Amino acid sequence: MPALRPRLGSSPLLRHLLVALVGGAVALAVLTAVDDFRAGQLAAMAYLGIAAAGLTVLTGLNGQLSLGHGAFMAIGAYTAALFLGDVEPAAPLAVVLLAATAVASLVGLVVGLAAARLHGPYLAGATLALAVAVPGLAIYFGDTLGGEQGLSVRVPEPPAWFADLLFFLTAVDPSRGRFVAYLSWFVLIVVLVLLANLSQSRVGRTWRAVRDHEVAAELAGISLTRARVVAFVVSAATAGLAGALMAMVVRLTAPSGFTLTLSLTLLTAVVLGGLGSLAGALIGAALLTFLPQVVTGIGSDLGLDDVQSAELAPLVYGVVMILVILLAPAGLVGTLQGWRLRRRAAAGPAAPAVPATARPSDPTRPSDPTRPSDPTHPTHPTHPTDKAGRA
Amino acid sequence: MTTPSPLPSAAPAARGGPAAGAPAGGAAGTAELFALRDVTVTFGGLTALDGVGLSVAPGQVLGVIGPNGAGKTTLFNVACGLVRPDGGALAWQGREVRRLRPHDLAGMGIGRTLQGLGLFDRMTVLDNVVVGADRHARAGFLSGLLALPRSSREERALRERAMAVLDELGVAAHAHRYPPSLPYAVRKQVALARALVAEPELLLLDEPASGLSDEEMAALGDRIRALSDRMAVMLVEHHMDLVMSVCDQVVVLDFGRVIARGTPAEVRDEPAVLAAYLGAED
Numbered sequence: 009m010p011a012l013r014p015r016l017g018s019s020p021l022l023r024h025l026l027v028a029l030v031g032g033a034v035a036l037a038v039l040t041a042v043d044d045f046r047a048g049q050l051a052a053m054a055y056l057g058i059a060a061a062g063l064t065v066l067t068g069l070n071g072q073l074s075l076g077h078g079a080f081m082a083i084g085a086y087t088a089a090l091f092l093g094d095v096e097p098a099a100p101l102a103v104v105l106l107a108a109t110a111v112a113s114l115v116g117l118v119v120g121l122a123a124a125r126l127h128g129p130y131l132a133g134a135t136l137a138l139a140v141a142v143p144g145l146a147i148y149f150g151d152t153l154g155g156e157q158g159l160s161v162r163v164p165e166p167p168a169w170f171a172d173l174l175f176f177l178t179a180v181d182p183s184r185g186r187f188v189a190y191l192s193w194f195v196l197i198v199v200l201v202l203l204a205n206l207s208q209s210r211v212g213r214t215w216r217a218v219r220d221h222e223v224a225a226e227l228a229g230i231s232l233t234r235a236r237v238v239a240f241v242v243s244a245a246t247a248g249l250a251g252a253l254m255a256m257v258v259r260l261t262a263p264s265g266f267t268l269t270l271s272l273t274l275l276t277a278v279v280l281g282g283l284g285s286l287a288g289a290l291i292g293a294a295l296l297t298f299l300p301q302v303v304t305g306i307g308s309d310l311g312l313d314d315v316q317s318a319e320l321a322p323l324v325y326g327v328v329m330i331l332v333i334l335l336a337p338a339g340l341v342g343t344l345q346g347w348r349l350r351r352r353a354a355a356g357p358a359a360p361a362v363p364a365t366a367r368p369s370d371p372t373r374p375s376d377p378t379r380p381s382d383p384t385h386p387t388h389p390t391h392p393t394d395k396a397g398r399a
Numbered sequence: 400m401t402t403p404s405p406l407p408s409a410a411p412a413a414r415g416g417p418a419a420g421a422p423a424g425g426a427a428g429t430a431e432l433f434a435l436r437d438v439t440v441t442f443g444g445l446t447a448l449d450g451v452g453l454s455v456a457p458g459q460v461l462g463v464i465g466p467n468g469a470g471k472t473t474l475f476n477v478a479c480g481l482v483r484p485d486g487g488a489l490a491w492q493g494r495e496v497r498r499l500r501p502h503d504l505a506g507m508g509i510g511r512t513l514q515g516l517g518l519f520d521r522m523t524v525l526d527n528v529v530v531g532a533d534r535h536a537r538a539g540f541l542s543g544l545l546a547l548p549r550s551s552r553e554e555r556a557l558r559e560r561a562m563a564v565l566d567e568l569g570v571a572a573h574a575h576r577y578p579p580s581l582p583y584a585v586r587k588q589v590a591l592a593r594a595l596v597a598e599p600e601l602l603l604l605d606e607p608a609s610g611l612s613d614e615e616m617a618a619l620g621d622r623i624r625a626l627s628d629r630m631a632v633m634l635v636e637h638h639m640d641l642v643m644s645v646c647d648q649v650v651v652l653d654f655g656r657v658i659a660r661g662t663p664a665e666v667r668d669e670p671a672v673l674a675a676y677l678g679a680e681d
C-alpha cells in the first residue's frame with residue numbers, strides 16, 4: 009500500500025502545531041508593525057475568524073445550518089462584560105474567557121438538543137429566532153444587562169509577564185488595545201489548532217458521516233443525536249469565546265452589536281471561504297473585515313461622496329457572495345482544492361492503479377455511465393424505506 | 400479487540416459448533432443467532448409485514464426473496480431498529496431485544512448494507528470504510544481535541560484495518576478517491592467493505608448484486624459463501640441464480656406474509672412461489 013504510507017507517517021498534531029507556530033510568528037510580526045487602527049481591525053478579523061471557524065465546523069462538517077450564531081457571540085460577550093464591568097478587582101482573563109465559553113456551551117447544549125431534531129428550513133428558522141431573541145433579552149433585563157446602552161467593558165491590563173515578554177521581543181510597550189489584538193490572535197490560533205485536531209479525529213469523521221448519510225452513519229454505530237449535539241456545543245462554545253474577545257476589542261457590549269447582520273456576516277464568511285474549511289473561514293473573515301474599507305476607498309477615488317461610497321460596501325458584498333455561489337459553490341478554498349485534485353488526476357501516472365474508466369474525476373458525475381444499474385431491478389436511491397421510520 | 404487483525408478471519412471460534420457463540424439461554428437446543436417472531440408492520444392502511452417469523456443460525460446464509468414490494472427491505476429495517484414493528488418480537492443470541500436503536504446495532508455485532516449504495520459521498524473511500532470500523536474505536540472527545548497520541552495511534556490502526564478490507568475486496572487502489580467518481584461495481588464493494596470492517600456476527604445484505612455484471616455476481620457469490628465461515632448472512636436478492644447457489648435456507652415473502660420456506664431446491668418447486676412470481680411479473 010504505497011499510497012498510504014506518507015499519510016500514516018505524519019502526526020496531525022505536529023503538523024497543526026507547526027502551521028500554528030509559523031502563523032503565530034507572522035501574526036506577531038504583523039501586529040507589531042501596524043498602527044493602532046490596523047491592529048484594531050486585525051483584532052476584529054480574529055474574533056470573526058474564531059466564530060466563523062466554529063460555524064464552518066457545524067455547517068460544513070456536520071451539515072447543520074445556523075442562522076443565529078451571533079446569539080452565541082452575544083452570550084459570550086455579555087458574560088465577559090459582566091466579569092469585566094465595574095467590579096473590582098477584575099477577574100483574571102483566563103477565567104473570563106473560560107466563563108464565556110462555558111456559558112455559551114451550556115446554551116448551545118440546550119439549543120443543540122432541540123436542533124438535533126430539526127432539519128433544513130425548521131433548523132434555519134429556529135436559529136434565526138434565537139438570533140433575534142437573545143439581544144432582546146438584554147433589553148428585557150436592562151437592569152443587569154444595560155438595556156439599549158449596553159455594558160461598557162474595561163479592557164484588562166496586560167499581565168506583567170506578557171508586557172515584559174513583548175518588550176523583550178519587540179522593544180515596544182503594548183497598549184491595552186494592542187494587547188487585546190495579540191490576545192485575540194493567540195486565541196484564534198489555539199482555536200484553529202483544536203478544531204483542526206477535532207476535524208481529523210474520530211469526532212470529525214463522525215460529523216461528516218452524519219452529514220452525508222444519516223442511516224448509513226447510524227448503522228455504523230453512530231448516534232445521530234449525540235453527534236449533532238456535540239457539534240452544536242463545540243460551535244456554540246467557539247462563538248461564545250469569540251464574543252468575549254469582541255467585547256474586549258469593541259469595549260462595549262450592546263444589543264446593536266448583535267443584530268441579525270452579525271449572524272449573516274458569519275455565514276457569509278463561511279460560504280465565501282468554503283464550507284467546512286478552517287482556512288476558508290479565516291479568509292472569509294479577512295474579506296469581511298477589510299473589503300468594506302477597500303471598497304469605500306475605491307468609491308471615494310471614483311469621486312463618490314462619503315455616504316455613497318460607504319453604501320458601496322454592502323453592494324459589493326452581495327455581488328461577491330452571488331458570484332462565489334454561482335461560480336465557485338465550494339467556496340474559495342474548496343475551489344482551489346478542486347483545481348489541484350483535477351490537475352493531479354490529469355497528470356496521470358501519479359495514481360497508477362486507478363483504471364481509466366475512473367480517471368475523469370468529476371465529483372458531480374453520479375456513476376459509471378457505461379454500466380448503469382441493473383435495468384431489470386433498478387436500485388432505489390431515494391427509496392422510501394431508506395429513510396423509513398424516522399420519528 | 401486491540402490487535403488490528405485486518406479481518407475477522409482471526410476469529411476461529413465463531414462457528415465451532417452450535418454452542419460456541421450463543422449463550423445457552425433462550426430457545427433450548429437450537430443454535431439461533433437472530434430471530435424475528437410474529438412481526439407485523441403497517442404503514443397507514445398498508446400491511447407491509449404480516450406476522451413474519453424467521454431465524455438465522457450462526458454461519459447460515461438465509462435468503463429472503465419475494466416480488467417487488469413484498470416487504471423484504473421493511474423486514475431488514477425492523478431487524479435494524481429503523482422501523483418499529485406494530486407487533487412481534489426480536490431476539491439476538493437468545494435474548495429478547497426490546498428497544499432496538501439503529502446505532503446500537505453495530506455494537507451488538509449486526510452489519511448491514513443498504514439497498515442502493517448509501518455511501519458517504521464527500522468522504523474518501525478509505526474514510527467511508529473507517530466509519531464502518533467505528534465499533535472498534537475507543538478514542539473520546541478530549542483525545543481527539545488534543546490529538547493525543549492515543550487518538551492518532553487508534554486512527555492509524557483503524558485505517559490499516561480498513562485498508563486491509565479494501566485490499567481483500569480488491570478495491571484498495573481507490574482508497575483515496577471519492578465514491579461519486581468511481582464505477583458502480585467498485586462502490587458496491589466499498590459499501591460491502593464498510594459493513595465487513597466492523598466484523599459483524601450477522602450481515603444483512605439488501606440487493607448486493609444489483610447493477611453487477613455476471614462475472615461480478617459470480618465473484619460476489621463466492622465471497623458470500625466464504626464470509627459464511629465467519630458470520631451469518633441474511634440476503635435479500637432478486638437474482639435467483641445467486642440466491643439458489645449461495646443460500647442454505649430461503650424464506651419467500653409475498654404481500655408481507657411468508658408463503659414458503661426451506662432449502663433453495665424445496666422453495667423453487669413450491670406452487671405458491673411460482674404463483675407469486677408469475678403473478679408479479681405478469
Ligand SMILES: Nc1ncnc2c1ncn2[C@@H]1O[C@H](COP(=O)(O)OP(=O)(O)OP(=O)(O)O)[C@@H](O)[C@H]1O
Pocket residue numbers: 392393395396397442445447465466467468469470471472473474514
Ligand atoms: N416508510 C414507508 N412508508 C410507507 N410505505 C412504505 C414504507 N416503506 C415501505 N413501504 C411500503 O411497504 C411495502 C413493502 O416495501 P419494501 O421496501 O419492504 O419492499 P421490498 O420487498 O424491499 O421491495 P423491492 O424489491 O422493490 O426492494 C411496499 O408497498 C412499500 O411501498
Ligand SMILES: [Mg+2]
Pocket residue numbers: 471472473514
Ligand atoms: Mg427492498
